[in-house]
Amino acid sequence: MTVVLPTPAQLRSVAEQCGLSLTDDDVTSFRGLMQGSIEAYNLVAAMPDELPEVKYPRTPGYRPSAEENPRNAWYRKSTVKGAASGKLKGKTVALKDNIMLAGVPMTNGSSTLEGYVPDFDATIVTRMLDAGAEIAGKVHCEHFCLSGGSHTGSYGPVHNPHKMGYSAGGSSSGSGVVVSLGEVDMAIGGDQGGSIRMPASFCGIYGMKPTWGLVPYTGIMPIEIYVDHTGPMTATVADNALLLEVLAGDDGYDPRIKSPKVEEYTKALGQGVKGMKIGIVKEGFEQPTAEAAVNESVREAAKRFKDLGATVETVSIPMHLLGGAIWTPIGTEGLTQTMMFGDGYGLSRGDLYSTSLMDFHRGWRRQADSLSETTKLFMMLGTYINNNFGPRFYGKALNISRRLTAAYDKAFGDYDLLLMPTTPMKATKLPEPNASREEYVARALEMISNTAPFDITHHPAMSLPCGMVDGLPVGLMLAGRMFEESTIYRAAHAFEQIGDWKKM
Numbered sequence: 001m002t003v004v005l006p007t008p009a010q011l012r013s014v015a016e017q018c019g020l021s022l023t024d025d026d027v028t029s030f031r032g033l034m035q036g037s038i039e040a041y042n043l044v045a046a047m048p049d050e051l052p053e054v055k056y057p058r059t060p061g062y063r064p065s066a067e068e069n070p071r072n073a074w075y076r077k078s079t080v081k082g083a084a085s086g087k088l089k090g091k092t093v094a095l096k097d098n099i100m101l102a103g104v105p106m107t108n109g110s111s112t113l114e115g116y117v118p119d120f121d122a123t124i125v126t127r128m129l130d131a132g133a134e135i136a137g138k139v140h141c142e143h144f145c146l147s148g149g150s151h152t153g154s155y156g157p158v159h160n161p162h163k164m165g166y167s168a169g170g171s172s173s174g175s176g177v178v179v180s181l182g183e184v185d186m187a188i189g190g191d192q193g194g195s196i197r198m199p200a201s202f203c204g205i206y207g208m209k210p211t212w213g214l215v216p217y218t219g220i221m222p223i224e225i226y227v228d229h230t231g232p233m234t235a236t237v238a239d240n241a242l243l244l245e246v247l248a249g250d251d252g253y254d255p256r257i258k259s260p261k262v263e264e265y266t267k268a269l270g271q272g273v274k275g276m277k278i279g280i281v282k283e284g285f286e287q288p289t290a291e292a293a294v295n296e297s298v299r300e301a302a303k304r305f306k307d308l309g310a311t312v313e314t315v316s317i318p319m320h321l322l323g324g325a326i327w328t329p330i331g332t333e334g335l336t337q338t339m340m341f342g343d344g345y346g347l348s349r350g351d352l353y354s355t356s357l358m359d360f361h362r363g364w365r366r367q368a369d370s371l372s373e374t375t376k377l378f379m380m381l382g383t384y385i386n387n388n389f390g391p392r393f394y395g396k397a398l399n400i401s402r403r404l405t406a407a408y409d410k411a412f413g414d415y416d417l418l419l420m421p422t423t424p425m426k427a428t429k430l431p432e433p434n435a436s437r438e439e440y441v442a443r444a445l446e447m448i449s450n451t452a453p454f455d456i457t458h459h460p461a462m463s464l465p466c467g468m469v470d471g472l473p474v475g476l477m478l479a480g481r482m483f484e485e486s487t488i489y490r491a492a493h494a495f496e497q498i499g500d501w502k503k504m
């Protein structure tokens with residue numbers, strides 16, 4: 001790829017884009033003045049990139065048949081064997097399909113990325129392989145991760161592990177399904193508005209959104225740096241804590257990792273909850289989409305923490321109900337400017353940039369009509385707001401998110417953990433292929449109101465299964481103080497030991 005001096009016509013066109021009027025002499029002069037910088041660009045173009053080494057052999061794998069993949073959870077199966085020993089020896093792991101596994105195609109749920117093959121491994125992939133894990137392949141996710149349902153991906157709907165025809169939750173839909181069915185021991189998900197916790201809730205597994213800046217996001221397709229998180233989705237609390245132990249810590253690339261407090265999370269197991277203070281967040285039960293049976297099931301589960309020796313009280317955090325609104329400008333303009341028009345990354349951060357992804361992803365512009373209805377909706381809204389108001393609402397929402405953080409931190413002065421339903425409802429029916437756009441969007445976004453606030457306040461939050469209603473799991477969310485994942489694991493593990501949540 002080389003860069004050539006703009007033709008006079010090209011220069012006039014960019015001048016117009018910049019609001020400049022140039023005379024013919026100006027054009028000649030500016031072209032001359034660009035010559036040196038164009039040479040600099042070509043020096044950069046000629047230099048090798050600086051990417052991490054790919055350490056373990058793998059093949060592109062295969063797309064499993066419908067028979068092998070009845071819930072459509074898998075995108076590709078490809079086995080990558082890690083080190084001979086380590087904390088994850090004997091564990092199999094599935095990767096959400098926005099995580100780069102070099103040499104294996106990646107789509108992030110969008111047909112516009114069909115044909116893209118990453119050229120390096122995400123930091124967390126290397127960490128898991130170094131710890132002895134075996135990667136089993138890539139699993140489907142929602143279109144560019146922009147939905148909490150499991151019907152917006154380009155490769156068809158993903159079905160709930162407990163009930164065919166029902167949502168698996170998203171956007172890490174495939175991750176939730178393959179763990180729930182026991183097809184793998186562990187999966188990695190991503191969470192910007194709830195996309196680890198929501199499928200964990202709908203599928204009946206454990207999903208942790210770690211503190212922002214604990215687990216490197218390096219090598220995972222971003223939506224927006226302020227809300228991007230990745231984390232473990234597992235069938236047991238012990239596996240979740242073990243996996244986080246392997247994932248956590250600075251990698252020298254991710255600019256959001258400053259002074260992470262990394263702990264041995266497995267040490268929290270078996271510690272019990274005696275003396276722990278848990279606050280039931282009143283407003284977490286008051287979302288407009290709340291289902292009475294889900295609220296009931298979560299309240300019953302809260303009582304069990306009391307039986308286990310914790311202090312359990314109701315706490316009111318009125319601002320919690322504004323969390324979704326404050327998330328909206330950050331999520332909407334973030335995904336528009338960074339993921340879509342920023343070719344995946346945007347600028348201004350000392351990150352590891354995947355130039356191969358940036359080059360390939362640019363191509364969405366030629367196939368925009370094939371994007372999901374949720375991606376179109378968010379992108380048009382973000383563009384409209386930016387055209388008319390600039391980024392002021394993004395900035396203001398980000399500033400206000402600190403007030404939201406403070407509101408939770410005030411509660412964390414009195415309580416070690418905050419408790420509420422993960423999703424206000426259990427899994428809903430997948431929309432029919434001919435469903436209206438209104439229904440399609442409702443089934444994609446109606447469940448994010450309790451989860452999204454913690455993506456902008458950055459507190460750790462985990463969904464754990466706490467009961468069944470009509471044959472579908474109910475998810476309970478525990479949020480903790482920054483970098484206090486251990487406290488969440490202590491409580492989640494104690495709760496898990498009570499017995500089979502499917503009988504609660």
Ligand SMILES: NC(=O)c1ccccc1
Nearest residue numbers: 145147148192193194195
């Ligand atoms: N990736 C997410 O967490 C997400 C979920 C729902 C809507 C937008 C984003």
